[in-house]
Structures are given as structure tokens and as C-alpha cells.
Amino acid sequence: MVSANTELTYNSKIEGDVIVSRADSVINWIRSNSMWPMPMGLACCAIELMATAASRFDIARFGAEVMRFSPKQSDVMIVAGTVTYKMSSALRRIYDQMAEPKWVIAMGACASTGGMYRSYAVLQGVDRIVPVDVYVSGCPPRPEALLDALIKLQEKVKREPSAGKLFSA
């Protein structure tokens, strides 16, 4: 028997509170819009990180305003500043304590490459010790640049095969 239903789109009166979608897009939609940062504020870039969180630039518009000072509660580590070799082991340990899935933004010249500190004491790029997802240029980068990095990271997260990873492991 041919159904008389001529509805072309979702109609809650017919289907109830049910939405059909792909697991990946739901999981990634949730993940990318609630990225809780771990603020690794290690030098001057941290001031711009604070500005990004404050009212003018308002990182809350992208769901990343909840700076967590506990690695257990955070999703994205924002390395904002100069990482000395002495600090690098602590940084790696904090990264290890973050729960999967986790991402890293290297904010500024220092975190990305060591910056102007071509020296015996400074880690020449935080990617030598943790995997980095997005690099932000600038010394320091403007808050807009950090927001752009966050948006890029959200786009990256939206492309991840999250469900497959969740259920295969």
C-alpha cells in the first residue's frame, strides 16, 4: 500500500522527538562546540589568551570559555608562551594527564618554534614534545588569530571519524 504521507522534511508530529543523523556528526558537533581549554600560559602570549577570553573578543561565542586548570577536565591545550626545557617535562606530563580526545594549539612564535629564543634554555617548538594540531603565528598573535585557530581546530574535529574511533578501540 502506498503511503499517503507527502511530508518531505522532518515533522515531529509524525516521527516524534527523533532525529536521524550520523554518529560522527553528532559526536563531532558536541565536541567541537564545547572545547574546554587547558591554558598553558607560560609567557607574554598568555596576556593575549586572557584578552581572547575577556568580553571584547569573547571566546565563549565558540564554546571554549571554560578555562580548566585541571588537565582531567580539558580538551584542548593552548600553549601560550615560551616553553623552557625545564618546563617542557611538566608540559608533557600535563598533556599526558588530559583525557582523550585531546588537541593542542601552539600559540605564538615561541610555542611554535622557540621564537626569538634561539637559546640553550628554550624548547625549539612545542611540537618536539607534544603533537600540535594548529600553529598560530605572531609575537604575540592577536586574539582574532587565536579565535581563527580555534575555528580551524573545530573544522578539523568535525572531519574526524569519531564514532569509528570510539567503538573500535
Added chain:
Amino acid sequence: MPAALDAIAAVKGRWAGVTDRASLDHPAVNVPASDLVAVLRSLKEEHGFDMLVDVSGVDWSVRANPRFTVVYHVFSTVGHDYVRVAADCADAGAPEVPSATGLWPGADWHERETYDMFGIRFTGHPDLRRILMWDEYPHFPLRKDFPLAGIETTLPDAEVVAETKTGAIAAPMMGGPFVASPGEINLTEAEPRAKDESWTERRPKPGA
């Protein structure tokens, strides 16, 4: 006569080893390491130089003798005047001077930093550990024989080293150090940049 010159005349009269030291700004004296604490105490307690501003070191060169000098700046909050006190370390292989922590508790971290950077030991210091570099770091970075680029070294945390396979690397400045061009009106041209781009991280410096 300013308080500083008075004080210097007095300590020179009392300790025969104390001599004038060439200085472009504040009055300065050379003091033998054996008299150092006594001279500093006299400056502090009898001449009003009650504030220790700075403790630092100088490495004159690998071949110089004496090689290391420790420099103190003391300030009088009464007379508003500075005196610089310098003490040579007799032994270039194991340089040491007595600690001033008994006079000023604030000397503690200054002396730790001087030890960290130059390897000058302060005898009688309550806790002479490195302060900037990690405890196991084997070099003294401000010595003249320490290369500007640094020396390859392992990191302190063995677990992190095993996990990341990384360490402190020598980081030579390609074409550096970067210097500004004086007298250049065009600021884009004048800003600090590498002058010698004939070598890179992967291509060694010609003739080096």
C-alpha cells in the same frame, strides 16, 4: 663628601687588601675574597649600605687569571648612594667566594643564580642549588667556553625522554646573531636580521 666615598676611604684604611677599582659610575673597590664578608658587613652596619641590590659574576676569558670575579652592588637607603664591590676568585678551576647570605637573606637567590650561570660556589650558602636550569644540567651557560648555541643535553625527566625521544639541542642562529643596521632610515631595512645566510641548520657554516 658623598657617603660612598667616605665609606670606601674607611674600608681601605681598615683592610690593606682593599683597592680602588676603575668605574664609570658608582665608586667601586676590589676586595680579596678572604675579607669580602667583613667588608660587606662594615659597609652594611657602619656606613648605612643596608640594601644588597645585586650579586653577579664576570668570566673574563678562558685564559684570564683570575678568571672569575663576583660583583656586588650595595645601596644606602639613608645616603642614597651605591658602592660596587668586586672580589676575584683565586682558583679558576673551582671558583669560590664566601656567601653574603648571613648579612642579607636576599643574597640567597642571587648567589644561586650566579652559581647556576658561572659555576662559582658560595661557601656557607644554606642551599646552593641551581635556580634557572634544572638540577642535573651539566654546564654553566654564561661561561666564555659555553657556545652561544648551547650544548646537546638530555632532559631531566627520563619518562618524558623515553616517550618523546627529545632533548635539549644545540640551536645555532642561522646567520646570527641578528643585529640592526645603524644609520638606516628605512625602518624595514634597519630592523634586526641575519647578516650571513650562507649556512642553515642543515648546511654547516663554511669554515667552521
